Amino acid sequence: MILSRRSIILSSLGVAAAGAMPNFAYAAAGTPKRLVFVIQRGAADGLAVLAPTGDPAFAAARRSLADETAGGAKLDGMFTLHPALATGASLYGAKQAHFAHAVATAYRDRSHFDGQNMLEGGGSRPYGRDDGWVGRLLTLLPATERDALAIAPAVPLALRGAVPVSTYAPSRLPQADADLIARLTSLYQNDPLLHPLWDSAVKTQELASDIGGNNGRNGAELGKLAASLMVPADGARVMMVETGGWDTHSGQRGRLAAQLRGLDQLIGALQTGLGPAWKDTLVIVATEFGRTVEVNGTGGTDHGTASTAIFLGGGLEAGGKVSADWPGLSPAARFEGRDLKPTRSLESVIAGAVAHHYALDPKRVMATLYPDA
Amino acid sequence: MAVHYLAANRFGLGRRWDDPAISDAKGWLTRQLGEYDPAPTLIAGLASRDAIATAYVDYREERQAMRREAADMPMSDAEKGMDPELRRLSRSEIRRHYVDASAARLATAVASPTPFPERLVHFWANHFAVSADKQTVIGFAGNYEFEAIRPHIMGKFSDLLIAAVRHPAMLLYLDQAQSFGPDSAFATRVRNRGNRQAPGLNENLAREILELHTLGVRTGYTQADVTSFAKALTGLTVAGLGRGPGQRLMPEDARPGDTVFIEPLHEPGTQTILGKRYDQRGAKQGEAVLRDLAVHPATARHVATKLARHFTGDTPPPALVGRLAGDFQTSGGDLPSLYRTLIASPEPWEAAPTMFKSPWDWTVSMMRALKLPAFGERQNIPALFTQLGQPIWRPGSPKGYDDVVATWAGSAGLMQRVELASRVAARIGDRADARQLAPLVLADALTPETSQAIARADSPGQGLAMLFATPAFLRR
Numbered sequence: 001m002i003l004s005r006r007s008i009i010l011s012s013l014g015v016a017a018a019g020a021m022p023n024f025a026y027a028a029a030g031t032p033k034r035l036v037f038v039i040q041r042g043a044a045d046g047l048a049v050l051a052p053t054g055d056p057a058f059a060a061a062r063r064s065l066a067d068e069t070a071g072g073a074k075l076d077g078m079f080t081l082h083p084a085l086a087t088g089a090s091l092y093g094a095k096q097a098h099f100a101h102a103v104a105t106a107y108r109d110r111s112h113f114d115g116q117n118m119l120e121g122g123g124s125r126p127y128g129r130d131d132g133w134v135g136r137l138l139t140l141l142p143a144t145e146r147d148a149l150a151i152a153p154a155v156p157l158a159l160r161g162a163v164p165v166s167t168y169a170p171s172r173l174p175q176a177d178a179d180l181i182a183r184l185t186s187l188y189q190n191d192p193l194l195h196p197l198w199d200s201a202v203k204t205q206e207l208a209s210d211i212g213g214n215n216g217r218n219g220a221e222l223g224k225l226a227a228s229l230m231v232p233a234d235g236a237r238v239m240m241v242e243t244g245g246w247d248t249h250s251g252q253r254g255r256l257a258a259q260l261r262g263l264d265q266l267i268g269a270l271q272t273g274l275g276p277a278w279k280d281t282l283v284i285v286a287t288e289f290g291r292t293v294e295v296n297g298t299g300g301t302d303h304g305t306a307s308t309a310i311f312l313g314g315g316l317e318a319g320g321k322v323s324a325d326w327p328g329l330s331p332a333a334r335f336e337g338r339d340l341k342p343t344r345s346l347e348s349v350i351a352g353a354v355a356h357h358y359a360l361d362p363k364r365v366m367a368t369l370y371p372d373a
Numbered sequence: 374m375a376v377h378y379l380a381a382n383r384f385g386l387g388r389r390w391d392d393p394a395i396s397d398a399k400g401w402l403t404r405q406l407g408e409y410d411p412a413p414t415l416i417a418g419l420a421s422r423d424a425i426a427t428a429y430v431d432y433r434e435e436r437q438a439m440r441r442e443a444a445d446m447p448m449s450d451a452e453k454g455m456d457p458e459l460r461r462l463s464r465s466e467i468r469r470h471y472v473d474a475s476a477a478r479l480a481t482a483v484a485s486p487t488p489f490p491e492r493l494v495h496f497w498a499n500h501f502a503v504s505a506d507k508q509t510v511i512g513f514a515g516n517y518e519f520e521a522i523r524p525h526i527m528g529k530f531s532d533l534l535i536a537a538v539r540h541p542a543m544l545l546y547l548d549q550a551q552s553f554g555p556d557s558a559f560a561t562r563v564r565n566r567g568n569r570q571a572p573g574l575n576e577n578l579a580r581e582i583l584e585l586h587t588l589g590v591r592t593g594y595t596q597a598d599v600t601s602f603a604k605a606l607t608g609l610t611v612a613g614l615g616r617g618p619g620q621r622l623m624p625e626d627a628r629p630g631d632t633v634f635i636e637p638l639h640e641p642g643t644q645t646i647l648g649k650r651y652d653q654r655g656a657k658q659g660e661a662v663l664r665d666l667a668v669h670p671a672t673a674r675h676v677a678t679k680l681a682r683h684f685t686g687d688t689p690p691p692a693l694v695g696r697l698a699g700d701f702q703t704s705g706g707d708l709p710s711l712y713r714t715l716i717a718s719p720e721p722w723e724a725a726p727t728m729f730k731s732p733w734d735w736t737v738s739m740m741r742a743l744k745l746p747a748f749g750e751r752q753n754i755p756a757l758f759t760q761l762g763q764p765i766w767r768p769g770s771p772k773g774y775d776d777v778v779a780t781w782a783g784s785a786g787l788m789q790r791v792e793l794a795s796r797v798a799a800r801i802g803d804r805a806d807a808r809q810l811a812p813l814v815l816a817d818a819l820t821p822e823t824s825q826a827i828a829r830a831d832s833p834g835q836g837l838a839m840l841f842a843t844p845a846f847l848r849r
Contacts, residue, residue, distance in 0.1 A: 042770075064570050110580070111590050113772055126591070155783065169762060169785035180795060180835055184842055187826050191844050193729070193782060201784035244769055245506075249548050249577050297573020298551045303580075336596065 032145050033280050033358055034230055036239045037134055037158060040287035041116060042247035046307030047340060048256055050099050054078035057329040061293045068253055079322050084260035087268040091312055095319030098311040100349045102324050104289060104342035110303035115288030120158035124372035133369040134238060135161025140360060140368055149229055149236035159240050166200040219262030220269045227273020246287060250298035267312060279314030282357040284350060292338050293329050304339035309346055317356040347373055378818035379722055382849040383684060385488035387738025388814045402489050402716045406709050409490035411524045416477045420470050425512040426613055426630030428466040467512045471505060474515020475754045475765045483740045496683055498522045501537035501586055502773030503546040505766045509614060510546045514766035517542035530706030531667035534586060539632050541611040547578035547771060554607040554640025579603035581771045587666040589675035594647060601644040605651060606659040608639030673701035680711060684721040686728050687777045693720040726818060726848040729782040732761035734849060735790060739841050742814045745804055747797045762786050791842050798838035807836035818845045
């Protein structure tokens with residue numbers, strides 16, 4: 001267990017631990033559930049991830065990018081999956097992938113930083129909360145399922161909250177010797193910031209020492225790393241993986257294909273690495289907002305509104321389906337005349353998937369994850 | 374109130390091992406404003422914009438040539454094996470500029486006799502962040518800080534803003550170099566020839582200037598303001614780099630890497646931004662908008678907040694923010710006047726060391742403390758900072774690195790610092806005495822507890838590693 005021994009210590013980020021008692025009433029029997037949140041920072045273009053090629057306005061709006069998904073899997077009469085998502089397509093065929101289209105958080109402006117803050121914090125306005133929806137979810141989980149870890153140098157907002165969370169960033173430096181570690185442990189003993197950070201660093205290093213050479217940059221390596229941190233009996237049960245590079249203002253065709261290849265391999269490596277645990281795993285891939293319906297002057301797309309979220313795993317409620325209350329792409333059907341109009345809230349879609357995954361009361365999950373909604 | 378510690382670490386970049394004792398901390402900081410050298414020798418010898426641009430063009434042409442050959446005739450296995458090597462060689466020319474500039478930046482910070490202005494250079498470079506993620510930006514990133522930021526940090530905010538916006542690194546990073554007026558003479562001509570995809574607008578730079586560089590997010594500007602501002606900026610581009618059709622319109626005397634204004638790419642007509650009409654023609658239109666934005670009350674507030682945060686902590690005291698914002702407005706954005714206000718204000722001197730040093734600050738202060746070099750001559754400087762989680766000039770977004778404790782205070786990051794301190798200490802061994810160094814670098818913030826822990830170390834090397842990992846040394 002990474003954190004159980006000091007689960008009563010306040011999180012390093014200073015959020016009070018009030019109301020953090022785990023709830024055992026809904027604890028799932030037997031196999032512990034796992035959750036992976038893959039954040040796509042930079043606004044991934046949902047209209048290229050899962051292109052509405054059946055929409056009559058699509059080709060005219062997308063012009064030079066209209067054939068961006070040529071050769072990709074046709075999921076139904078309306079949607080074509082980007083060809084780089086080959087693993088995604090086969091998981092869809094196996095009813096282990098679900099795509100939610102035309103979804104957005106409550107955020108309706110176009111700043112990455114505000115948008116990511118809303119996606120992670122789950123508040124009703126930017127910077128409205130200093131904890132995140134995953135962090136709040138942890139308070140609903142049984143003790144055996146609430147060890148959370150971010151592959152990042154510091155705790156991302158989504159994971160912040162009353163329950164302490166570890167971070168792990170692969171290190172290629174030689175390890176510090178055990179004696180120095182022990183002396184610093186005593187030097188940091190009374191330091192409210194350094195004490196919990198150091199405690200967690202030392203424990204994570206012990207757990208992850210066998211993959212120290214992995215720099216985690218490549219999608220497959222990152223997925224492998226995440227899986228390796230979740231597989232052990234005392235490994236993490238909730239994981240956040242950071243991906244960046246989705247802000248395709250120019251040259252979208254090649255850049256997005258490369259991004260999606262990395263994401264596809266990350267997912268493939270997670271599935272392979274988790275092995276039998278895949279059937280008890282839910283992977284959520286989401287971005288802060290989408291991109292404009294029209295292509296801009298530089299073969300790219302600008303900041304938009306609704307996008308696509310991806311749900312993967314062995315026990316999905318609606319695997320092998322695309323869910324969308326499709327608004328259409330004609331100029332009149334768009335949000336502010338330029339963006340894909342959001343027709344469902346990303347918050348409720350995420351809460352629904354999480355509630356099903358953990359067999360929790362959906363109302364309670366919604367109220368905990370998104371208390372301001 | 375650890376005045377000496379705060380002057381050296383919060384305002385400066387850490388005490389150097391050979392710094393003379395400071396009696397008057399505020400006087401010492403104020404003097405630095407006059408003694409600041411915008412072009413120290415360590416960076417004067419670096420490659421010019423022209424050379425950097427040429428390296429990029431050569432690299433691109435080489436790659437194109439390779440692609441053409443590959444299309445014409447099937448390559449032998451040996452040739453296929455050569456490809457990446459050639460690519461790496463040519464790429465290394467661009468990378469060399471980045472590596473050299475990174476090393477020069479670090480050496481300048483470590484040697485600097487004016488660490489307060491040096492910290493301000495880093496602050497402003499992060500405020501007007503470019504990120505060396507794009508191939509075109511990598512070589513220019515250092516030149517950007519040295520030529521657009523350094524010379525202007527002791528002037529008006531408006532001149533700093535305009536210098537930053539007009540530098541090729543910014544124009545390339547935020548796609549301005551390829552943004553064309555939709556109704557410009559050039560776009561109209563292309564459209565009339567029947568091309569479906571006429572060159573068009575890219576609003577990236579305009580949006581980030583409003584959101585990040587000047588007014589700040591959610592200060593009342595609209596999507597229409599962003600679009601009009603983007604139109605006002607059209608025409609501003611970089612010579613000799615793009616492959617776009619606009620390259621044929623470049624002035625003949627423009628050298629690769631020059632910032633140029635191309636009238637036929639500019640959107641004609643009046644633009645209305647924040648309710649004000651701009652009917653200037655050509656480049657004057659965008660500049661007029663920038664000059665207005667630079668003195669806007671929201672900009673004063675935004676800049677004041679960021680500066681106050683940098684010198685007090687995550688939640689800057691409203692009184693200090695108000696004082697700096699007022700000063701910004703009465704002085705018309707005179708930056709040295711803001712710096713003097715910071716020195717004279719009580720708030721930066723009141724708080725205990727709460728801020729967590731960034732990896733850059735921490736490494737620089739460690740190197741300043743040591744008489745002997747912390748690293749070998751062949752140390753790859755960019756790789757070092759990538760490893761520590763703060764790649765130089767590569768924050769990954771135009772927002773720059775977030776200036777709050779949570780950005781840097783992570784468990785993995787802390788372990789990496791301890792590991793690096795161990796490595797440096799192993800190199801230095803007993804050639805530095807941490808017991809003597811501690812009172813010098815931690816000054817009036819050295820606690821008996823820390824002093825004792827260092828004195829009880831099992832070796833001089835371990836003592837040194839502990840000094841760099843003490844709570845006071847990790848903070849500022």
